[in-house]
Amino acid sequence: MTAQLVADLEVADRVRAAFTAEPGEVLAVIGPNGAGKSSLLHAIAGLVDVRGSARLGGTELLATPVRERRVGLVFQGQLLFPHLTALDNVAFGRRSRGEDRRRAEAVARDWLERFGIAELADRKPRELSGGQAQRVAIARALATDPDVLLLDEPFTGLDVSVQMALRIELGRHLRDFPGIALLVTHDAIDALTLADRVLVLDGGRVAQVGPPAEVAAEPRTPHVARLVGLNLVPDGDDLISFTPDAVTVSLAEPEGSSRLRWRGPIATLAPHGDAVRLLVHASPDLLADVTPAAATELELVPGQEVWLSAKATAVSRYGAREAGR
Structure with missing residues (x-):
């Protein structure tokens, strides 16, 4: 069972944020451009220099080598390996941890099936639509059984109809996900439909934390107010x-x-x-x-x-x- 995440992070002079996230919880991170949303996720993933602490149960993530952190990361631009098939992309994380090919591919096929794209297993990224590629990217992150799933604006750049379909699919998988999910988004719909709680960043600082309905009813920053039409x-x-x-x-x-x-x-x-x-x-x-x-x-x-x-x-x-x- 995944443990609670307790973080107090400082990324350069841009972000200073303290927060907690519970097992099975989806925490949406919202705020204006430049607020530090992506920096916060990249700090937990080990992609940027960071000071402070991010304790997952008894493990200090910041002191753990990046390859050993049980963290899955989904970028907004998919960033699939162009030379690998969809199946190999999804199996990559488990293969890189030393798991044998047969087992890794079996898990990868299962995840492609869950996302309804099993028939695309042998296609390269250039042969996939944007929605298909993002499904592969999310499946790749989930296939590693991460303790923390980091989703950095996963619907950006997709057609509205594709966004809606993928949002429903992702919501279904997040309901069954036992770990912690942090979702960076600029869309109020994502926060209201996918998140258990919302963390608002403004100017690199935490301005508000609470359930989506509470944050929407009593916004404390102009950005959130505008997002919900107030x-x-x-x-x-x-x-x-x-x-x-x-x-x-x-x-x-x-x-x-x-x-x-x-x-x-x-x-x-x-x-x-x-x-x-x-x-x-x-x-x-x-x-x-x-x-x-x-x-x-x-x-x-x-x-x-x-x-x-x-x-x-x-x-x-x-x-x-x-x-x-």
Whole structure:
């Protein structure tokens, strides 16, 4: 049985993150570009210099030679060995540990079967589609029976329909995976559907940790708020979040003391379902949904100064920092 992972890592001057992950848990790592998400995974895998500690039960991973760490890594670009077949790619990890060819290939065939691509066993990577190649890459990582599975944006670059199918498949395998899975993603759907908990990195530091629904309901960074379609406004020691459809757009300053209000120019307008979604540079940037009729009546165009307001009863207010952080 895989043990708990307790990590406190510092990668150069870019990332400083402390967290824990439990056996059988999928921990999604999200944050803006440059937040240090991939660096965190690469540190655990031994691909970058790192200070600190990453204890897996009684084993210190950082003191363990990279080849001896029971860690599986899936990159966003597959990175399969081009000269090997799909079968040999999946068997590679076990063969490199000294397992005999027959046993390694049997395990590899089993994993190709689980991903529904057993008939592709003899194909080289250049003969595979992007989705097929990524299935092979994930099977290669899982075939080694890792204690920790590191998934670095595994759906990036794939067609939307392929992403959806692969997300469902991966979710099925992760439910049966006894180890710890760390999933770096930029997509809220991945975090909400695959993860047991979410770790938010911002500026190389941990900004928030919690169950997906909790993080989505009370985001503590603008990036997460935007991912889940919420507005986020700092207000002293509190944060205020609210949906774009809770915002009223007007050309004149709104009246009434019960309304929160902001002013700024329209940056963009775009269709959003049955509404027109505005991005307004209102310090901070805010989203507002209006009906097409209202957009036409107000003659809204990019660059136009508008007032935004929301009823105090339509916003959620909570502490800027999590309890205990």
